[in-house]
Amino acid sequence: MNKSDGRHADQPDGSYADKKAFFERVLTVYGRKPALEALSDDSLDCHRLHLAQSNRSGGIIEQLLSTAQARGVPVSYHAREALARISKNGKQDQGVALDILCPAFRQLDDYLAALPSLPRQRILALDGITNPQNLGMILRSAAAGEIDAVLWSRRGNAALGPLVIKASSGTLYRAPLVFCQNLPEALAACRAAGIEVLTLRADAGRNLFGYRPATHAIYVLGNETSGVSKEVAAQADAGLAIPMGRGVESLNVAVTAALIAYAETAAGGQ
Template identity: 50%
Template structure:
């Protein structure tokens, strides 16, 4: 019985570790990640078919210096790891980042704090996602709730738009945004959507509890399921007939409100 429990705990710990890894691909992207002192690389994946190149030599040297396991794969296997055969250039890396964690770890560690989070509900444009990450990292945001599905994936375009801040950003992973928001609400957090019809302006909104600002899809906004969970709605006043702002601009205004 004890052995079964220990095996189960060991499996969960192992699964949690692998869930904490972010896989990036592409030679320049992997090189930039390895050059960042804040990144820990667990594994470097290389295609056996790669031809000798200076950038590959530099990647391998940096990976060795950081103590990474280096594995060579058939091209098809590497494509399954990168999930982008057309752009991985025969290179992928599993990174463990200081700010990349499961949301319930953050919730447990910050249960008595008045944190401020952004939650992404269908942000599909990679450049928008990258700019949101950059603004959140620079501003007064304690974490970004990033569901595994429904948003743009972390790829070279996102990393470029974030100016590399994705490697240091407080990204909180969750499988389903509505479930994660419910867990936060149970712990006393407010969930707030941006709406042009709201009575309260963003700059006048001063919550006395942890607050999560939801950023919706570029064209459809916040999904109905998430909107139903919102305790509050706030607006950003518009002039000259402008109806809405780019979602990344909105994130910046929240981050520096």
Template identity: 40%
Template sequence: MYGRKPVLEALGDASLVVDKVILADTARGQAAAEILQAAKAAGVAVQRASAHRVKVLAGNGKQDQGVLADVVAPRMSTLAAALAGKRPPSRVLLLDGITTPANVGMILRTATAAGLDGVIVPRRGVAALDPMVVKASAGVAFRAPVLRCGTAREAAEMLVEAGYGLFALGASARSSVFDIELPQRAAFVLGAETAGVGDEVGELVTEWVSIPMPGDVESLNVSAAAAVLSFELVRRGTAR
């Protein structure tokens, strides 16, 4: 998380655990003093670093304002651990090739709001869970049920082996997301912004589904499609 106001809000949020704050050595004045005071009150360590280092860590040199914070994500786990647990997730999203941080962040916010059991965010081929994703999620990324694995293909194989139905969103699919019958455990693949679901994952898909669009529009933004899907699961009462 970066920026003075977001970091101050995180330090003042009793529901969040802040591991540390990194403040640029050029940061001075009232804003820096407020952050130091808030960190001290919360018992959080503050490290000083060069302004360049802060920009590199934040990944957004224009908006970091010389400060960032590492915040613990309590619901983050590995996909392997979730599948091996006593109560494996029943409804999950799998991100495949989504590289725009804003889309990943908005999907995390939507899925969390809808009460889905997990969003699988592979370490490779998908936007990193960095401050830009956190900002796009409006901070919800810290509370999102994020499940990690190496690649989307690896996740798809693990899900199929565990008995999940694997449904992929595709604009040309004949089956409607509103009509399909779902098994007890189902995973929904959301593909890249332009290329869609990749072939490596596509060959493992149980069924392709689409969102009916009577209007003259070819497709929805992937985060909008995720919202439609997530709240269709809420409507069915099967989000969890």
């Protein structure tokens, strides 16, 4: 077991760009139970287990160590403060963090660079989804349905922590996440790359189930309370509505995501 304080002792061989691309696909999960559940899933590529030196032996810590050993996952020990920097949540990490390689994760620049070689893309963009349960359920629907990418900005959305993992039923690790820093700027870059930006609005004249974008399209999901922000709305090419009956004004954002994911199937395919 590696007892150094450095988390990158086992970086892949290759150039700096290769190493950077590798670690951009690594999701660090914190907490004892989430880490043990992930380690116990042989389908996940667990890269390194991080433990605080102050953890007491026995119990779930012993289970983590034995499972990591059985799978050949390296273990690093850290001072408590260093472990908190790795988990980015020292108050809730319980002295445990686990790096998991998620092959479907990408940065926006890389995704846009590959766009010309891709078939027509259907993308979800998240504009201030602050409820972890909603975010997890959105990712689950996206992974299961006809969504090619989910644009997730680090500003304004719920963090990709244990609550999101639980709500996604573990599909977060396989979800096609595309990362950006700022959603309005990211959408502007997407429009410049030829992607149509669509917002979901109750007052829109076009029906979600009848609309067929001619090219790549991003469907923007707004905040649970305030909807799509003004900055994001300014980037929209068009709005789409979901038919409502019996005076219902809106649906839960996770339900809306599921309808988008299966909209073309429900309408009879392309």
